[in-house]
Amino acid sequence: MPSSESILSVFLFVLVGFLPTPSSARKRHVINFRSPGLYPEGLTWDPSGNHFIVGSLHHRTIHSVSDAGVVQTLISDPDLPENATILGLAIDSARGRLLAVIHSAPPLPSFNALAAYDLHRSGDGGRRIFLSPLPTIPGEGRDVANDVTVDFRGNAYVTNSGKNFIWKVDREGGASIFSRSPLFTSQPMTAERDAVYADCGLNGIVYVSRGYLLVVQSNTGKMFRVEEDEGRARVVGVKGELTAADGMALRGDGVVMVVSQEKVWFVKSDDSWSGGVVYEEREVERDGMATAVVTAGEEERVYVLYGRVTEGMTGNQSREWFGIEEVWTEEEGVWLYVLLGLALAYFGFWRFQMKRLITHLDKKTL
Structure with a gap:
């Protein structure tokens, strides 16, 4: 026996x-997609279309990317300044709108705006709802409209990476300066800051439904909580610095993902973001120059965009292939x-x- x-x-x-x-x-899940000379910096997920959406460095176009890597042009807006860059993207699902940050980099004349497009009519070139120029503040430096998020009322919030403040654009397109907290300009720069981000301040931003924003600052590695009613800010006490932080995403369980060109940080808080802890880090492909992170689908899988923007900013227009890749964690x-x-x-x-x-x-x- x-x-x-x-x-x-x-x-x-x-x-x-x-x-x-x-x-x-x-x-x-690894998606390789072909779009010659695109060099996308912004990435979002459209649940209604079940696809990703990416911007472009010089083309004045916005594209959808399927999970199989099929690329389609959703928006082509010739009224935008020539060679303007489409940076941050956000979906306003309640109103069926796509929000896009528009910026013209040197040596082009300064231009910063938020555009809203009708998602339901994106196939015919995209019906633009509004194009709102963003107001400036006199002083040194150049305005750099970068990332965008949206609250449940349809108000959009746009980061200014050049002058370190946040704009607000209401759902009718009215733009104003929302938060100029002195905390944004008083933080020490990180000793190990990436040279690419030395002049890049406020960057990735997300809206938390409890009534505040979370925003990261690239050249200091700091995260801020900003109240949506008055724009008051405070530093989130995250252990360690989010060096050269770029895009952000918020998961349904409250975890925030922050991406840099070297890693993705998974950050959580148990005190409404008075403090936070990085409980996991995942390296990303540095050559891919990751700039954006999103969650996609009902399972909220985490993806990063390899748009190789830095390469495109040097004048290189020859690259044809780009990538969107899933990030696995120990939870898997x-x-x-x-x-x-x-x-x-x-x-x-x-x-x-x-x-x-x-x-x-x-x-x-x-």
């Missing part, structure tokens, strides 16, 4: 052989160990019951 140890070995072999693993259940494999633990517990219970049964049969035989 086989020993219980032999039975255990066979059982575990069969169990492990049939249990799904992260690699066998599904592969990490946790469920496997849970299942294995449950299986072992079940086997232990089965073995105990079998032993009792055999003992009972032996007594009857005697």
Whole structure:
């Protein structure tokens, strides 16, 4: 009669052989898409169209990218300044709008605006709802409209990476300066700051439904909480610095993802963002020059955009292929160990019951 140890070995072999693993259940989603000279910096997810949306460095166009890498032009707006860059993107799902930050970089004349387009009529070149120039403040430096988020009322908030303040654009297109907190200009720059981001201040921004914004600053590595009613700001006490932080995304469970050209930080808070902790980091492909991070689909999978913008800013227009890639975390494999633990517990219970049964049969035989 086989020993219980032999039975255990066979059982575990069969169990492990049939249990799904992260690699066998599904592969990490990698999308390579072709669009010559695009160099996209902004990325968002459109749940109504079930596709990603990317901007462009010089083309005055906005494109959808399917999960298979099929690219279609959603918006082509010849009224934008020639060679204008389309940076941050956000979906206003409640009103069926796509919000896009427009910026003209040197040596072009300064231009900063927020455009809103009708998502339901994007196939015919895109019906523009408004194009709102963003007001400036006299002083040194150049305005750089960068990223955008939207609240449940349809108000948009746009970061100014050059002069370190936040604009607000209401749903009718009325633009104003929303927050000029002195905290934005009083933080020490990070000693290890990336030279590319030395002059880049406020950058990625997300809206939290409890009534405030979270925004990161590239050249200081700081995160701020900004109240939506008055624009008051305070520094979020995140342990460590988010060096050269760029885009942000907010997951349904409250976790914030922040991307740089080297890694994605997963940050959480248990005190409404008075403080925060980086509980996981994932490296990204530095050559891809990641600038944006989003969550996509019902499972809220995390993706980064490899738009190689820095390469495009040097005047290179020859690249044809770009990428959107899923970022896996340690959470992806946790469920496997849970299942294995449950299986072992079940086997232990089965073995105990079998032993009792055999003992009972032996007594009857005697």
